[in-house]
Amino acid sequence: MATAAARAAIGDSEFDRDTAAVPRPGEPGTYDIDLSAGWMIISALNGGYLLAVLGRALREALPHHDPLTITAHYLTASQPGPAVVRTETVRSGRTMSTGQASLFQRDEDGQDVERLRVIAGYGDLDALPDDVRTSATPPPMASYANSVSSHDTPGVSPLPGSAAILDRLDLRLDPATAGWAVGAPSGAGRMRGWLGLADGRDHDALSLLLAADSLPATAFDLGLKGWTPTLELTVHVRSRPAPGPLRVSLSTRNLAGGLLEEDGEIWDSADRLVAQSRQLARAPRG
């Protein structure tokens, strides 16, 4: 998305505005938010966006700033509109704290329904020691320029139907994992892509939570079609990402019992493994 417009800054972007929850006066740890329809996929809000919403509320509630490990259980489908985040400080340590948060929306009968629940360990990425000993290597994938933008190629949509979230992302799939979009899935269960935000905002620890659930489902590369609802998603944030688009690499090795795992690696422009993720999802029937 080459654009003449100014790039949005961290703290002043679509993502930041749409994840901002407002502390409710007189109720410590409780936040109100209007969930934005801009992060819809078909008929529900994206799970990575919701994880970022709760991750940001926990940043406010806890003494530490950065999610180091966060796990979400998705209970019911979230819809755009008003929602309440209730947080609990489980433990406050010197270098790390643990928190829990839930998102609620009101149903037609006026009852609060829990949408998702997360538990997370927070710390300060900048305060961690500098040691790095890694045997992980960046995923082999096509360059940004040679990848397939969902904006330029209408056929490459994560799902049949409308996906508003694509307007918020600068998502470019590695052609090697985009064959499913033209009826030729590789069968390997892989999905790789470059991921920026459409308004040019660089990534931070919170947008890594979005990135962990922003690519099309690996099930599509297995030749399956349809909805792949996430049951549980865990993200480890291992480093603050450098500016520039991320490389996100997902793989599924084991589809069994109607369930599949999606293992994710997120690499930044400095070739650092900045996050690892794994989710358990229900496999599409198709």
Add this chain to the structure above:
Amino acid sequence: MATAAARAAIGDSEFDRDTAAVPRPGEPGTYDIDLSAGWMIISALNGGYLLAVLGRALREALPHHDPLTITAHYLTASQPGPAVVRTETVRSGRTMSTGQASLFQRDEDGQDVERLRVIAGYGDLDALPDDVRTSATPPPMASYANSVSSHDTPGVSPLPGSAAILDRLDLRLDPATAGWAVGAPSGAGRMRGWLGLADGRDHDALSLLLAADSLPATAFDLGLKGWTPTLELTVHVRSRPAPGPLRVSLSTRNLAGGLLEEDGEIWDSADRLVAQSRQLARAPRG
């Protein structure tokens, strides 16, 4: 451990007795347990044992029987003796339910201290469809007979010092990942072993939770020494294990910022990938 004694049965074994929590009359979802010193490593109870204790309490509390995905955050070190498990049913669905549980122990001042908290999705492994499409292959490792038993080789102890848990396990390390015990770690960050229970009980979904945190730390194979405390551990149980010892394969690719991940695969005797795990742990200083 060839033994002439009868093999313990699932439901009547050391593991079953030591994970049995008793419902507290008049307090639905609350259970009392006397945590057994038999699962100690050095100065704390093993994290896999504690996960199994909470996993079993959730089995009692929830309408579904088997943990499909369970995440624990370890807050403070658990000690042998009385403890209370408090469970919450978060959501009950037709095929899956979600629960949360915490373990508490009383400190010297008589205050309840939370030891660990878990959130989990339960289902019924036997009710899942039979489809299996997997590209995962069992870990390359030495046979059971050619692996190094912690009972036969005193040098091969997960940590310097006493580890009562080794008397409860039939743990045989692949010699390729046991060099650290004689001062020759491979540096690859791997740990592989065969894992049975010492009394001959076969594995089930609950003992997979124990198995996910029963091998020596991968950090030892990186040449590091000392305690590697688990901050968070997630286990996906993908199938009920067949009888016989498990193969457990752990790997660490990324040590950074004083933290490391341990990725685990657990394979059963029928060559099925029965569980996947990942933990975030604090790296030893050594």
